[in-house]
Each structure stands twice: as structure tokens, then as C-alpha cells.
Amino acid sequence: MEFSTRPAILADAPAIHQLIAAAEQALHGQVEAVPDAVAADLRRPLIQLDLDTRVAEAPNGDLAGWAWVHGGRHAKIDVHPSYAGRGLGTQLLDWAEARAYEIGTDWLAQIVDDADQAGTELVRSRGYEVLATNWLLERPLSPEPPAVPTGIRLDGYDPARAHDVHQLIEQAFSAFQPRAKSFDEWAELTVGRSTFLPDVSTLAYAGDELVGAVIALDGEEGYVEQLAVRDDQRNKGIARAMLDRTCTEFLTRGRRTCILWTHSGTGALAMYERLGMRVRRSTTVYRTQL
Template sequence: MDDLPAGLTTRPLSLADAPEVAALIGAEKAAALGYPEITTADLVADWQRPSFDPATGTVGVFEERRLVGYAAYTGSGNCDVAVDPGRHGQGIGTALARWCQERARADGAVRVGMQVPQGSAADRFMERHGYRLRWTAWDLELPASAQLDAASVPAGFHVREAAPDDYDDVWQVMEDAFLEWSDRARASREDFLARTVQRPGFEPSHLRVIADAEGTVVGAAYAILEEGTGNVERLAVRATHRRRGLARALLADTFATLREQGAARSTLATDSRTGALPVYEHLGMRIVSTWVNRAIELSPVPPGI
């Protein structure tokens, strides 16, 4: 990366760098949202996937020993970039964006992009540089006054904590559901487990399933509880069992479990590809932040270059 300002150096990152990277990302998110919106565990869960190698998939930009910029190419045309808010406008983001494009192109991707807070410095940067809007996403919160009825499980079904024997079914249910609207590759079982049950701080009660009378898993929810916030990371029901109230029952049970364990806030995220925003708003959830996913098309490198 010879297009960085003078005096800065780069190197690949490792899991040992995760706390410093999380602090950098958090500082940039806090400047846009008022809160950091990331933890070290989030990074560890992503970087410990068998399909991801931080040594080739990340780069850190340093001023002496201080991290001032970072990028990670996580596959399927997705990149994450953060720059110290005090170093915005100095060319670091431009250099990291170019690195992301090169990594995505080498991976065979036809485009590369990332999701950023709407109206943030990163959003404005990407728009200026030709990154088009792909979809809009929202973080939502369920106010305490709008608690869902956790007892309203449809007849013939029951919600329970997932057991290790359920993990294959949970993985398949969630991947099938998310791939209905996502254009990414199917995540392997090992990658799925790395991001969920192997995530630092995972508690078995945070992976919930809804099963039919025969015990077949037809839906699942995965949540995390950190610093008083219970967030449902994933919620999915088999296509053959939708419109029966199963997702609502699963969500209610998961939020209730998190609140019993000390969650003062109940949150989740969705985006415009799913069409689920009106459903969550009907349940009483309210938007607390809006995000945009932007991407740029990648032209192939001419032979010999």
C-alpha cells in the first residue's frame, strides 16, 4: 500500500489484534451513531471461521504502534473498513478501499461493498467514489412497554433451548432462509458454528428452536447478551411452516429468555431485502438506526497487469 500518507506502516492482523480493531471500529461507529455497536467477541467470532485467514484477509494501518486504519475482506464481495475519526480526509480510507477492491477482484468477486451508518462519513465517502446503494438496513428495539406474549406458541409446537444434536438442523434452517434473498455463498457448518456456539460468551440458552409434535426443528433463533442488551442475531423459520405465528412465538421466547437473564434492551436488525420491517414494526419495535449497504462494480484487470 504505497499510496498511504508518509510515516504510516501496514501489516496483516491476527486474533491478538481484535481488541484494538474493535476499539477502532467502535470509535468510528460512535462518531456516527453515538455508541460503538461492536465488541471484541464480534470480531473473534468472524475471524475464527475456518474459511477466513486474518493473515491474508486483513490489513492494519499503523502510526508507529497505534492502529489508525483497518480493512478486512470477509468473502463474497464483502469488506469492512474503519479509520480513526481523527485521521479522516488524509487518504487512509482511499488506500484501504483500493486494497479491498484488489482483494475482492483476486477472489473472483464482480463487486465489493460494505454496510455503514446512513449519512456517516463512510457513507458520504462511498457515495462520492461511485459505490451504489444496494439495500437499506435497520436496527430495531422493542420497548419494555411492548413486550411480546411469550406464551403464544401455536398448538402442536414447542420452543426450547437447542441441544448439540440440533445444530445441523439449525444451520440448515437458517442458511436456507437467509439464502432466499442473499446472493452470498452458503456458509459451511463449521463457519456457522464459529459465529454462533463458538463465539466468546455463548450461552446454550441463547440458541432457541421451535419444533413440531414429532420433534422436528422448523425454526431457530440465535441471540447474544452483552452489556444489558439482548440482540437476536438470526431468526428463521422453514418456508413450509411460515404464516403460522411460529417466528413471533420464537422471537417472544428469545426476548423473554434474554430479559430473564438481565437484558434491559431487546434488539434485532433487518434489511429491505427481507421485507420484514413492517412485521417487526407491527409487533411494536421501533427503528433506532438506519444503515446502507453500498457496493462498486469491479472491472477485470487486463492480462499481464
């Protein structure tokens, strides 16, 4: 089958989300992707849609697959289950590698779902090696009030503290993310999204000082996009209290589970397990030299 390709446009975001949802349903029996995630990604400042994205269309007009390269070093490729096994993944991987090489980077990484045997075999056959592991964690929700540490106050998201929240999160993540995000980029990916839930999100204060934050999004399940505690306030129970409050708020909105992603570079898996979360599934980050 011949597939035609072209750059993605913002109007493709709903169809790309449906493609990703179909892949998740086929691999795991449920949809976990937040509906506006693709639109947020396509608006990232380092993405030039005409150069850094491709969508593949089947002869009947179906969106069969898509790929993007972010910052020259990170690729994402998804193929609709209806069009798996027809060489489309290989075609899109060829494009991603060529685009990264064109930008001038010396390596390329991409995430492959561990349940995607064909995708894993493809990158392995091309010499990709394991760089990191991501885990999707879940927590069944129950109406238990948070145990708030002495001297700590919890509240919903306050837009007047937006820059403080951005600074706290960026500092907390600085050790393992490749670059710092500007306020505008961070906001586009978090509090500026249509699925952002300010009342479900949680901020923690010690006096008037912001010491922790949870950014919550709405989807098929309650979704925690980010959780951070200021360095000097860790190991005091603040993370648990914030997560408990956010999970209680999710429950009042009819959600039955809360989910979030973490990866091996953060060293946070054990902490989340202590907070009552468990691994649902995993993905692997593979990297190759160009």
C-alpha cells in the first residue's frame, strides 16, 4: 500500500489523538492519552510543523501514522493498528532519522511502548540501545482526606502564583530534563491547556512560601501532569498530602483512578510506590548514534 506524507497542521491534532488512542486501545485495552496532548505538543516553540512533523495518509484518506522530531534529538512515531505491518513505521523512522541528521544532531532517541513488539524489534534492528525506562503509574481513588504536615497549607491552583509554580517545577526537574522551559512554553504544556483543572491541582505553602505543586489534567482518568516539592521541603509528607488532595478532587468529579508518568532518570518510582501508586505499564527510551 502506498502512503502519502505531508507536514502536520494544528487541525490534525484531533485525528492524531484518535490514532494514538486506537493504538493504546489495541495494546492495553484502554485509552490513557489526554485529549489535548497532541495540540499542546504541536505548539511547542522548538517545533516547526513544516519541517519537524509528518502525517501519513492511506489512499482512502485515513490518517495511518504520524511522526515528529523535537529539538533534533527526540522522535515520536505512532501507526494506527489498522495499518500495522505494512512498512509505515519503517518509513516514518527513516524520515525521523533523516530530519535529525539534517538538523545536525549526533544522536536520536524515541519512546517505544514495551507492549509494541514490532516497534521494539524495528528500533533494535537499527542499532538503537536502551537509554531509560518510563512507567505509567496508577492509584485507585478513595475518599480519604489528606494528612497535611504541620505548618503546611494546601489549596487549589492560584493563577497569581503561576510564575512561582513554574520556577519551582523547573528547579525540581532541572537535574533530569535536557533543558529548562520558559514560562510560556511550560504554560502551553500545562496550565494553558483546555484539560487543565485548577481546582483539582494542588499548591502547598509553608507560610506564604510555595513549597510544592501538583498540576492536574482531565481525561478518561484523573491525570497528574507534574508533581514537585521544593528541595529543602522533601521527605516531610508534602508530596503525599498534595497527591491525596488531588486524588480526592478527582473522585468528586467521577474519576476512579489517578495516573501519572515517571521515568528512571528521576529516581522517583519508589517514592510514588510509597504514595500508593503501582506500575500499570512501561515504555522504553531507545537511542542511536547518527
